[in-house]
């Protein structure tokens with residue numbers, strides 16, 4: 001192929017990207033990168049009423065956030081632009097005119113109402129509705145006369161015969177054109193229909209391979225006929241089976257699938273999303289789950305794409321995300337976590353102070369193994385940032401009401417007050433905790449749990465010595481004292497805990 005591999009992603013700008021079209025992008029992108037070809041971004045906005053510039057930018061922002069680039073197209077330019085269909089209307093009209101002059105398309109004056117009548121009549125006879133062909137053979141005079149009252153649409157004249165598709169994923173598929181009625185390629189408002197515009201764009205933009213969802217299979221015979229009528233060579237087509245929900249129906253919010261903006265907000269990492277999505281339909285030769293895009297790109301081939309639908313499982317995505325959070329470089333993870341710490345007054349300025357940066361890094365590293373989304377970080381770390389610990393949950397308060405809580409906290413305060421601040425490190429803290437346990441003689445759990453609750457307000461979390469290390473001597477003791485005086489106040493009959 002003279003131009004080499006040229007693939008494209010052609011979304012209608014209808015909002016944020018979602019699981020299905022991100023995977024389509026990814027497969028095309030991997031194919032392009034594997035073959036050292038070109039990735040093209042085209043915006044298909046002729047069906048979208050007045051698609052705002054903002055909607056196109058949303059697509060661009062989403063792709064950039066995912067770290068997926070493109071070589072040519074919207075926002076980048078290239079030899080075969082414009083790359084936004086609404087800016088290519090003259091091009092579609094030129095080709096429609098050519099087809100009309102060759103008798104391969106014709107003007108159709110049928111109104112919406114007439115077409116609806118026709119449709120109903122077919123259905124009433126138990127037949128598949130299709131265009132009757134009413135305007136197929138209008139004379140020039142008819143056309144002149146009818147044009148006075150109505151602006152016509154342009155219909156493609158479907159030739160009789162069979163159409164064969166050698167699909168790169170599905171194999172050979174044959175269609176019978178007799179079930180396809182003549183279809184509109186240009187609406188009466190002059191806008192092209194999807195099947196027409198897509199062929200012209202793919203041909204003009206020298207697209208070599210089309211990889212898309214198999215919901216487009218039924219469009220393919222129409223597109224092949226247009227390629228043939230215009231004398232264009234047909235790109236290689238590959239239709240990838242859909243991603244379904246766990247109940248095997250079309251994927252939707254109901255199945256826990258969200259738009260990219262929601263995944264962003266919830267704190268999923270782009271690499272985790274991409275790694276997961278590529279496995280919804282593609283498998284590497286040697287089974288592995290965590291693979292970098294570079295590794296996948298090196299191995300990517302269409303013959304390892306499954307012919308059957310893949311099932312989306314949000315829990316699996318969470319698993320991928322937790323793995324990627326664990327593997328993150330600490331500085332990068334802190335940068336990603338920062339927006340989620342905003343509610344504690346932490347922001348980019350906080351990172352300018354070395355000591356604070358180190359403290360925040362320690363905090364994020366401490367909990368990275370226990371979160372599957374960055375949005376879980378505030379809940380896991382709030383006790384490092386608040387001034388006072390308030391315990392509300394009954395199952396947590398019970399640890400402070402326990403008779404052993406007072407002695408445990410008193411023991412903690414006693415032992416830890418004696419640790420020299422210059423030696424207040426993880427090792428000393430561990431030694432100190434062990435001493436508190438040994439002195440009390442009621443076992444580790446009963447001793448440490450009230451201390452944990454006093455320091456964090458929770459019964460679960462990272463290791464206590466690491467928490468104490470980050471909180472520091474003064475704050476840890478102060479929290480234990482506050483809890484202890486609460487307990488004593490309670491014993492004296494005061495309200496509090």
Ligand code: GLU
Nearest residue numbers: 010011012044198212216
């Ligand atoms: N705009 C179409 C879509 O988003 C493109 C289909 C195609 O790839 O041909 O589904």
